[in-house]
Amino acid sequence: MATLSDVAEAAGVSPTAVSRYLNNRIELPLATRERIDAAIAKLDYRPNLMAKRLSTGKTEAISLVTPEIANPFFAELAAAVEAEAQSHGYAVYISSTGGDRDREIDAIRRLHDQHVDGLIMMTNQPDDGTLAELLNEHDHVVLLDEDIPGVSVPRVFVENEQGAYLGTRHLIEAGHREIALIGGPGDLMSVRERLAGFERAMTEAGLPVRPDWVLLGDYSRAFGHAATQRLLASPPRPTAILACSDYLAIGVLLALQQAGLSVPHDMSLVGFDDMPFAELVNPPLTTIRQPVAEMGRLAFELLLALLNKAEPAPLTRLPVELVVRRSVAQFQGKTSR
Amino acid sequence: MATLSDVAEAAGVSPTAVSRYLNNRIELPLATRERIDAAIAKLDYRPNLMAKRLSTGKTEAISLVTPEIANPFFAELAAAVEAEAQSHGYAVYISSTGGDRDREIDAIRRLHDQHVDGLIMMTNQPDDGTLAELLNEHDHVVLLDEDIPGVSVPRVFVENEQGAYLGTRHLIEAGHREIALIGGPGDLMSVRERLAGFERAMTEAGLPVRPDWVLLGDYSRAFGHAATQRLLASPPRPTAILACSDYLAIGVLLALQQAGLSVPHDMSLVGFDDMPFAELVNPPLTTIRQPVAEMGRLAFELLLALLNKAEPAPLTRLPVELVVRRSVAQFQGKTSR
DNA sequence: ATCGCTATGTAAACCGCTTTACTAGCCCTT
């Protein structure tokens, strides 16, 4: 491989001149520029990134931490981040932590060790303070999708409260009065906010929120399944369920199916996220769509601002949207009470 | 950040000694080792990766090229590669090319420019020779899932032919005699092989392969949809369809649904891949499972072998498996001919 | 007393680029 010095020699100038020319830090007369360009072309010169990185201390790479890249929601987010990053010349290292705290810490350490210039962090499990402390040592971090309490970095979230509110209202407008909520970990911001939106819609409609119909666990299909079974086991039953994620909703769907109940005839269901499979399940899932592409794009934009020493907004909330499909039916019967 | 020299000074030895000690290139007496260890701990020393990379020319990172990371099949593959890579101390840089040739070329160039030590390449579009030529310049490349003709690097594929054979036999055993195949790009190895498996099963059973019932296009839901519509438009209709990917199968399902046909009652369907959503759709999809985790793991293992100057197997075929769900029914009626 | 060997290191070059500080030459003023 040709080096900068080779080019310089071939062009009859100093390496400094070539370096500065290539980085637009010097104005050179046309003749000189042409000689350098010719030398570069002739030698097929490509800058050695490693040397450049060592020299500048910049890597032009960021790290993206996701709990589970095989989860389509995070995969889409990752794709959006990657597209935006690539268009700005940044590479992205994706780590899929599987919710493993050690691997999350590893990723942060990578930032510390300057393998990357910045970090976009997604998590879906509550933090005991470890992550927060670690993250606070850095100022090139953006939090995406989910909060980590006590971390003071720019954050990109969606209107969780409003989303759950919309979903719940949709059920109420369909005549449902007995509505259960199945959510993820109760100490996750997204869950608390969605619960709040649920409660607001219920209260506004003069409906009670039954504590035994608010089931919090984790964002998994398995929990959606188990929670539904619990719900069905002890009558009275609700006539509709608001699931705080589409993964949960799938579990709900499965449990309902196994219990011989049909959706939406016997039970209406609203999900959250609008994952790609939401319209593929039976019935196609009415759900709250998160603007995934925009979230990813914006997260990178904020990180880039941080890298450029700007001061981006500390918190951006992106709007969500109700996507009506076929998992909600007008409530026909009389309520159980 | 503390440097190697800082550590050396604190330990009262030379930087050389510390470097060699850390890389196990020298035997040091206990007392010296302890001084160095203590200095490292006290200074919280972490080697500067960039310097190390410049110095050694190794990055301990690989690049993973996928057509579309938001596609769960590739996302799962990526997750598997990442897990394996991480356990060997390698970072993985994932690029999602969107089938864009330029971005694929970019990724290869990154290898050339030594941003990464090696490359695991996935593609799902036919190559005109450009990629092959580029890839052949490198010897740290592994091809995963799909072939690129003319590239002589280790490859990890599944038993495509056998998979399609299994799926077709399953349909034949259910009494179907009129079976159509909907596949991806006809010049892709996976498609050709799956077609061959289909033909073998048909021929073995003494069944004709009708050319107008073999529809090749691309691996997309849209094509599955369009192909099905074409199939339905001109009777006689087949009684069963073998789709060469679950994405295609989803499109088939949708078109069938829109035409008022029920699966498996009016039409049986077998997919390929066993993507996560395959069991979520209606009806749950009978499909051919690819051992995704093993594919990813193995691909990295082969790449690692390459990096270590070993000579891994040029081609590994991983077995597939029929997963019976509920999209295939015993054929009841009489055939259309 | 000297040789040679082992154990325990070290000096200095090098990886390829960036950047700071500096300069030679020239023209224009005053």
Place this chain on the structure above:
DNA sequence: AAGGGCTAGTAAAGCGGTTTACATAGCGAT
């Protein structure tokens, strides 16, 4: 004639490791 300013660069010191080639001390053997 001297000074100032501009153009078109350059020399050399990093960045933080790795590595090759060499060095010294101590010890046993001859």
